Structure formats: structure tokens, C-alpha cells
Amino acid sequence: MNTAGPSQATAGRGLDITPFRGLRYDPDRVGSLAAVTSPPYDVVVRPDGLHHLQSADPYNIVRLILPQAETPSARNKQAAETLRRWLAEGVLAADAEPGLYVYEQRDGDGMLQRGLIGALRVSDPEEGVVLPHEDVMPHVVADRAALMRATSANLEPLLLTYRGHDSTAFASLLVERTAERPPLLSTTTEDGFCHRLWAVTDPDDVAAVREDLAGHQALIADGHHRWATYCRLRAEHPSPSPWDYGLVLLVDTARYPLRVRAIHRLLHHLAVADALSALEGLFRVRHLEVPLAQALEALADAACAGNAFLLAGDGAFHLVDRPDPDLLARTVPADRPAAWRTLDATVLHATLLEHVWGIPEDSPAHIAYIHDTVATVEKAERDGGTAVLLHPVREEVVRDLARQGVTMPRKSTSFGPKPASGLVLRALDV
Template sequence: MSVIIPIRGLRYNPGAGPMSELITPPYDVIDFWLQERYYRQHPCNIIRLEYGKTYPSDTEKNNRYTRAAADFAAWQEDGILQREKTPAIYFCQEEFTHNGQMKTRSSFICGVKLFPYEKGIILPHEETMPKHKADRLALMQACKANFSPIFGLYVDPGRIIEKPLLTEVRRAPDVSFTDEDNRRCSIWVVANAGVIKQVQQLMDSQRIFIADGHHRYETALTYRDLRRKQEGYSAGECPYDYVMMSLVNLYDPGLVILPIHRIIRNAPHLNVEEFLKHLREHFLVEKFPPGADHKNLKAFFEALGKRGSSPQQQSRHDVKYGRNQHPHVFGLYIGGDRFYLLILRDKSTLSPVIPSGYSLTWQGLDVSVLHYLILKRLLGIEEEQWADENYLSYTREEENILAAVDAGMYQLAFFLNPILIEEFTAVAASGEKVPQKSTYFYPKIATGLVINQL
């Protein structure tokens, strides 16, 4: 099924500067302030290529994309970026702390052949937004490169695929550094043809699930088709028939999935007390003990996670669940240090609310229940408004969410538990997509480790 190849990646010359000052997270988590910080951090930071500034004076011939292309060419000419002498796979290990536990996540960066989703070889799980794809396409057309790898997942319970690559770990890594979040990243450049062939053969039976980078993948397909049209399609393969991915085993012990929370504004005719009354028709609404200045936040999220775990841990007799189903539990914040836990009373009441044309797994996702029962039915926020920041915003930053509600910028905040890995794969394998911004794979794959020329 999937086809992977080694690539002659471009990497920063060790003399260019500390790697921690040259890389960034993916573009889609960088706001104005982060962009400004990375610009100031180092004159050769990858931000200037991946997500350059825009100015009121920008023109068709002088804009973020043309400037990125000019810098990309100049950095190669000046030796700041150097191309690998031979094609390679890049084996990476990231050491980080999550919830007080040290974890190590392994991955490898390579080229992955592009296939339309309907082929069932590369599988998405989230919806995309046109404006982001237009931005990424303009950058690819200007620079003819992938600056950041798409985050892909494969399924290998026995962890067989990475074994040939682990033989390389016996030597010192080619790159090793600690990033701004105190994560240790080590990279081995694997050019051994025998090792590469083993990995290719093992990956041949795999499908790849896109964890992060749906916009970039769909853009790469569009870019490939445009290049084929411009150059005349032939049976031979070209670099643009592949896209750079960082592949992680779904069974890697260092794989962490976090939730993305929702904050609401401009909900039509919202009366908070009336809303709580309507919630009680469907949920047990438990007020969480208040704590001055959000001091109870950690305990709140611990309770959210515990109440949303397996039914066997539930003692409430007035909550009905189907067999092998976890409870639907949400956190709610309405300002003024007022926190609530919402526990769905009876899953059978969801039938009239959740769209019927989806699998049972999709219908049973927490995010599906939140969007269709609470946002759409109880708050009157329609599906076409879910991508409109005038109504709904998505973020991981809990403290910022509370501050935004307290300041009156938003009316309500909803907190979710993370999607389960089994749910993620089942939805993607069935050809379905969860509502946008439903998963946050942590840590994000850094931009600037390797660049793939097209």
C-alpha cells in the first residue's frame, strides 16, 4: 500500500546557529506574537520561510511567498542550508515530560507517495478549511519545497518497522539539541541502503493516518496535479509525487493525544441560567467546588478525566451507558470561577440529534456529542458557523480560555477529554472525518529539522 522513499533533505549547517533558535512549531499554531518572537530570535529562523510576515505594502511581486523563495535560495547559496549528499531516512527520538512522566517518542522522516484519499492508503480524520490550503499552495509554488513534515501514523503493535532504524542509534546522533520547551531531540541520518530497503518493505503493507497536516497533504496533491499539467504528465515519477512526512507508530509509548477545547461567543439569545436549565434535561450538571483565582483548575481536569473514563468507574445509578462505552463528560466554565461537570444521562437520547449517516464510533465521539447536542441544538450555533471565529474558537491553553471568559471576550468555555486512539483509527479507517480541531498530537513535529525540495 504505502510507498516511502529516502530524500536528499536540506538541513541547517551546524555553523548557522543553535538548532533551538532556528526551528519553530508548525505554522498553524503560530500567532502574531510567536511569529514576531521567532523573527527576532535568529535571522535564519525557519519562520521566514514557513510563515513569513505580511505587510500593507505587499504586492504580487513582493510578498511573504516571494520573500520566502528569495531567502530559501540565498540560504542555500550561502551554505546556511546544505543538501544531503545521498538520499536518507531521518530517524528521530524526542524526549519530553508529560504530566510529570518522562516519555520518548520515535519517528522517521521520509518521502511518502501521494495518493487521493479515496484510494484508502493515506487516511484523513479531520475536515480542512480552504483559506489555509490557498496559503500553503502559494508557498509551495513559490519555493518548490516542503519546509515542515506532515505528521503521519502507522499501525505496528510489535514495533517491527523501527527495528532496522534502531541499529543506527548505537552511534552518536548527527543532530542533538534541547528546544525552547526543554524537549531533547536527536536525529540520525540513515543512508544505509539495506536499512532503508527493509523499512520500505515493512511499510509496504501499511496505511498511513494523517495525525497533523491535513491542509498540507491536500495542498501537496493539488500542487502535484498542477505541476503535472504544466510539465506534461508522464509515467515516470517526480519529486512532487511525494510529500515529506514524519511517521510515528500508533503503538509508540511516547505518542500523546490531547484535547482541543471550545470557547463560545455570540451565541444567539444566550441566557446562562436558562442554558443550565436546558443542560439538566440531558446531563447531570455538577457544580465543581470553587477555588479563588482558578486554584481548583488542576483538580477540575483530573475530575473531568476520571469521570470520562470507563463505565466501571462510575457509581451513579442515574446514568445509562451501552456496553463497552465510556461516558460523555464535558467541562463547562461560565466565568466568575463557576465550573461545572456535564455527564450525559442516557446515550439513547442522542439518536434524534447526531447525524445518522455516520458510523457508531463517529456518533459516539465526545466532540460529536458536544457539537450536535450542545452547540447546535441547545445553543443554536449552526454547522456553517463552527469554522467562524465570531462564534467558535479552538485552543489548548486552559488558563487563556478562563481569562477570555472572565474578561467578557467569550461567553462560555467547554473542555473535553482527549479522543481515544481506537476511536481515531476507527473513524479514519471508515473514511470519515471528525469535526475540525478535535485532536492535538503532542508534541508537535518541529519545522526546520529537514527540508524536502520538490
């Protein structure tokens, strides 16, 4: 993801990354490092995802990032007690020296991503240092904030991208140089990704990295709710304090471009037949008796010409496109740039959800946001709901809107690969 250069960040207030003493699993105390990792908390959506991860190892990180109990307060208390117990038992231990961490992800298809994990100063939005591109849901921010308060920890890094000035920038050179050394840890997760981690503790190297990154701004690729949580918690604690910083992974996408995927919607209480009936005369609907892969190809073709969606949940696929222009004029806010008004996510939320189907976008009882396409369809077919599949938005559109200070509808994009949770944590009292 291309982000703006230093001239567009507030002078002298660019990225401020600092080392920390990472909490890491003791490999002798767990079944395997792969077995204790998890996708980010909001990606644990496979039909048996939570149970699968809890069963993988009694120390799986999901017990901290998604604790299970009857009430929110009980869940947070459980997570805090679990973290304290694991620390006391030596399951998790803090590294001896503070450092930045080089993190690498590689899959069998040639995908390679490297970046730096560190504690980043939480900046005010008007500083233009960290650019969001999506709205957030207040109840999710409140939930994450309560969990972080209870545990006094950043349990998983969010993903930020920046664009290095050139290939000789010190931070990029340090990442490449460090990756030639034996890693602190190496593990391959069940999705086929190999994860490796190194610590950078030399004070001169850390200082040079900090100086290099101070001229940059970054785009939030994944973790808008966690960044909003960092901002809330920083505001709650008098500065200076450990809450002035939050755990992030910074990736230079001039060297390592990210993949961009869509985030789909599952409408729990809307049957496909009812969804289609409400679209009569408003959108063109074509019924596709084809496998998922071919249906997604048809969606991609239709998306080249305008707004398009794929509905599923009744054993077939339904391509929805060519919205009535008068309908869009009545329902899509006109006070935003054209690039925002024509987004599929904008039309989905402003036109379909709000006006056609009458579904509140911020109600977990009515709508779920799911990254995995197959899981979305399977859940809809199993539960009798409607899956709404989207085509990914182009990354240059995301970048341009973020630079204008215009946020996209919530859960519009999925950038990846995402960092695995559980490889390194940040305790605020260590």
C-alpha cells in the first residue's frame, strides 16, 4: 500500500517506534509454537474456529484475545487471570532486553512479507501520522479497551503499512540484514505460512531505525478497532505512560506489497428469497448455477462495470448488479468524493442494508463481518441467512481516500497476510 511521503505528515511528528521487552511463549512449555498461535481476534470465524483453536493447545493465545465466559466483565477477568497464571508458570516470559522485532511470513506460493514489530507512539488524528481508511464500531472498541485494561497488555499487533523512500533506507536494510541470521523462533501454521522472528537490540541499530521512520506516515491496513482502542486508552491515562504506545507491525510496501481481499457480510435473519424479493425493480439479479469459483469470476467481471454483489445461502449464487440510478441518488450521501459514493461497500451499507433490507449495520445480532469466503457461504446455508460477497476494492482507491481524510464504510477491506497472534505480546507493566 502506497502511503504519503514525509511532506504530508506533520513536521517532526512522523512515526515514533520504540523497543519493548516482548512476551513470548517458552517452546518447552507448549505443544508447538504453531499450536498456540491464532489469526487476529476478528478473523476467528471458521464454523468451528474458536473450538478448533482452544483444542489445539491449552495455551493457545485465543484464550487471551477471545476469552469465553457468561458476561463481558467475566471474560476480561478470565483473560487477566489466565495471563497472570501463564506468566507465573513460565509459559510466557519477557525477553531479557528491549528490542524491535523483525517478523517474516512466507507461504508456498512465493508470498514473502517482512516488517518490524515495535511499540508505536499513539498520535492524534490531526497529526496525519497514522491514517485510518475505515470507520469503527463503538461497541467493538469498548470491548477491546476493556480487555486491554484488564490484562494491561497489547495481546496482538495491528498491521500498518508505509512506503520507504528507497531501497537504501536503513529500516529496510536492517530488516533484510537481520533476516539472514538464525531466528529466535520459526514455525509453520496450518494455513501453510512459515513465521520467523528476530530481535534487534543493538542501541545504535534501534536509534537508526527510529530516525529513518520518523519521516514517514503509515496507513492502517488491519486493526482499525485496535488503533481506536489505543487512542481511547492513551486519553484515559496521564502522559507519559506505557499507554502512550501500542503494539504494531510496520511493513514497507515499496518492498513487500500486501494482498487486498474483501470482507463479506452474513445477514443472520434475512433469507435469500426475501433478500431477492426486495431487490425486484431496483437491481438486476441473475441466478448462477455454478461453483463458487466461477460465481466469484462472474462477480469480478460485473464489478468492472459498476456496483455488484453475490448473494448466497440457498444452495445457489445470485449476481446482483446494475442498481437503479434514482435509487442511488436517493440513498447514497452526496457530500463525499465520487470515489467513496461509488464503492460497493458504500452502496451495500447506504442503499441495501439501510434502505432496501432495513438491517442495522452495527448490530451483531443481525450482521456478521467475515473474511473467509467459503465460511461465509457455509454459515449462511447452515443457518438460513444470506451471505453477501463483495469484490475487493483497488488499493489505490483506499490510499487516495485516506489521504483525503475520508474513511470507507467499516470492514471494507482485508489486507494481508495478517500477523499471527501469539508470537510476541507487549505487557505494559514489564
